[in-house]
Amino acid sequence: MEETQKELKCENEEDHRRAKFEIWKYIFGFVEMAVMKCAIELGIADIIENHGNPITLFELSSMLGCSPSQLHRIMRFLVHRRIFIETNTSQSTSPSYSQTPLSRLLMKTGEHSMAAFVLMESSPPMLAPWHCLSARVLGNGSSAFEAANGEDLWSYTIANPAHGQLFNEAMACGARVTVPAIVDKCSDMFEGIGTVVDVGGGNGTALGMLVKAFPWIRGLNFDLPHVVCAAKKTEGVENVGGDMFDCVPKADAVFVMWVLHDWEDDECIQILKKCREAIPKEKGKVIMVEAVILEKDDAKEEDDLSDVKLMLDMVIMAHTNTGKERTLKDWVYVLGQAGFSRHTIRPIDAIQSVIEAFP
Numbered sequence: 001m002e003e004t005q006k007e008l009k010c011e012n013e014e015d016h017r018r019a020k021f022e023i024w025k026y027i028f029g030f031v032e033m034a035v036m037k038c039a040i041e042l043g044i045a046d047i048i049e050n051h052g053n054p055i056t057l058f059e060l061s062s063m064l065g066c067s068p069s070q071l072h073r074i075m076r077f078l079v080h081r082r083i084f085i086e087t088n089t090s091q092s093t094s095p096s097y098s099q100t101p102l103s104r105l106l107m108k109t110g111e112h113s114m115a116a117f118v119l120m121e122s123s124p125p126m127l128a129p130w131h132c133l134s135a136r137v138l139g140n141g142s143s144a145f146e147a148a149n150g151e152d153l154w155s156y157t158i159a160n161p162a163h164g165q166l167f168n169e170a171m172a173c174g175a176r177v178t179v180p181a182i183v184d185k186c187s188d189m190f191e192g193i194g195t196v197v198d199v200g201g202g203n204g205t206a207l208g209m210l211v212k213a214f215p216w217i218r219g220l221n222f223d224l225p226h227v228v229c230a231a232k233k234t235e236g237v238e239n240v241g242g243d244m245f246d247c248v249p250k251a252d253a254v255f256v257m258w259v260l261h262d263w264e265d266d267e268c269i270q271i272l273k274k275c276r277e278a279i280p281k282e283k284g285k286v287i288m289v290e291a292v293i294l295e296k297d298d299a300k301e302e303d304d305l306s307d308v309k310l311m312l313d314m315v316i317m318a319h320t321n322t323g324k325e326r327t328l329k330d331w332v333y334v335l336g337q338a339g340f341s342r343h344t345i346r347p348i349d350a351i352q353s354v355i356e357a358f359p
Contacts, residue, residue, distance in 0.1 A: 035077050036106065037122040040115045042066075044075075044084075045099065045106040054087050054096035068094075078103075112176060120170035121315070125149050125156060125163055129318040136317060143321040152321055158226060168203045168227065174258060175206035178289060181348040183213045189287060189356060190214045190253075197222050197251040199244050199275060200259035201231075207255070208234040220249050244271050248278040257289035258352070261312075264322035265334055272338035272357075281359045288355040292345060293327045305351055312351065331355060 039045065047063050048055050057075065061068040075097060079086045083106070085098040105114045120126060128148035135147040145153050157164035190196070190210070197220040198207040204221040211219045211234065218238075221231055225241030233239075240249055245267075248254060254275040260268050275286045291309045313325035326334070328345070335343050335357050343357040 031077075032081065033118070033122050035074060036083070036118055038074060039078060039083075040106050040108065040118055042074075043108060045103045046108055048084075048097060048099050049104070049107060053098040054085075055098075056094040056096045058094045060097065114173045114177070116166060116169035117173040120166045123163065123166065125160070126319060133314075133318055144318045145320070153319055164227075165230070168230070171202045171258070172205035175202075175209065178257065178348075178350045178352060179206050179209040179213075181350045182289065182354060183210070185348045186346055186354050187213070189285070189354070190217060192283075193217060193252045195220065195251040196253045196255050197240075197249045197278065198255045198257070199223075199248055199271070200256065202227060204228075204231040204234055204237055204239060206257055207237050208232070210255070211236040220251060222249055244274060246274070248274045250278050252280065252284060254278055254284075254286045255289075256286065260288060260334075261290055261316055261325055262320045262323040264324070265330075265337075267322065268334050269337045272334060272340070276339055276357075276359055279359065284359055286340070286357045288357065289352045290331075290355060291325045291351050292331065292353045292355075293325050295327055295329075308351055 042064055044060070044064075047060060051059070051063075057068055057072055060075075061071045064071065072095070075084060075086070075095075078084050079097070083100060083103050085100055087096045087098060104110065105112060106118070107113050108115050125145075125148075129144035132142075132144040132147035135142050136144045143152065145156070149156050151159070157167050190213075193214075194216070195218045196207070196210065198204075198210075199222050201207050201221040201223050207219040207221045211217050215236065217236065219234075219236055221228060221234075221237050221239045222242060222244070223231070223239075224243065228239040228241045231239045242249070244259075256271075256275065260271060263271065272286065276284075279285065291312055293309050293313065294306065309325060316323040316325060324330075331343075331345070335355075338357075339359070340357040341359060343355055346354045346356070348354055
């Protein structure tokens with residue numbers, strides 16, 4: 001008994017010791033995003049890519065027109081997090097830097113760039129709500145985004161076109177990462193489909209990629225009129241303006257990616273009902289691309305993204321009035337209430353899963 005108490009005391013002391021170190025990670029948790037934003041704004045990844053690996057500190061600082069000592073501190077931080085690789089050559093006493101798969105995602109241009117997403121999430125309007133998160137938790141009548149910016153996210157993007165454009169560019173970044181995973185894992189879902197309407201399709205990036213992968217599809221990119229007015233022109237895709245709460249254009253299949261998590265259950269059910277009404281009862285389907293949070297009672301997680309999904313849920317709490325990421329039970333509930341008879345859920349190599357629902 002005495003030996004057990006000693007062991008417990010040692011464990012408690014070790015826990016306290018670790019806690020004293022770990023708390024600093026949370027105190028300075030904002031630093032990683034801020035430095036990554038700095039790297040994107042400076043165009044560091046683009047310069048290294050265009051120069052050709054490796055590039056010395058002095059070459060990089062010369063191209064940027066900045067102090068080598070200041071830049072070295074930024075690069076030291078990013079190298080420590082394995083975003084860039086540092087090498088030393090016999091020809092130069094200055095450290096040299098090379099790209100990694102992660103740093104290439106920070107390039108301002110490129111097929112797989114996530115730079116716009118980083119810049120959007122780190123922009124002042126999107127950062128400010130984090131200071132008001134308790135407003136939503138306490139339910140005092142104001143969402144975090146409204147408390148910080150005076151209006152909800154959707155009204156703000158309409159009133160501030162520059163932010164609206166950045167938001168759409170960020171969503172396009174997400175599409176360029178997610179749609180290839182859908183094509184790779186779920187190509188059979190699009191067999192025999194003539195028309196697909198992408199509800200909340202933004203600037204049409206996702207639907208354009210689907211039509212390119214499955215050229216027999218005729219695509220309808222459906223979003224609010226002010227959004228589709230700025231959408232890109234893509235062969236095989238027609239841009240259609242409207243409100244998903246009122247009516248969804250008729251199609252063989254409805255595609256909804258990263259839209260339903262912006263709304264509470266009743267609103268989500270309303271959207272899904274409109275989607276169900278838009279498809280044929282016999283062969284129609286609604287294809288949703290959303291995160292699925294697995295709980296203790298669910299099967300073992302297939303990937304290592306559970307922590308990211310919980311972080312995403314906090315993002316949705318901060319940036320929307322009523323949105324949330326849903327568990328398996330949550331999806332069963334909203335799909336049932338919307339009148340769907342059955343559904344399947346497939347994991348893909350992305351934060352989201354693909355949910356296929358049938359009338």
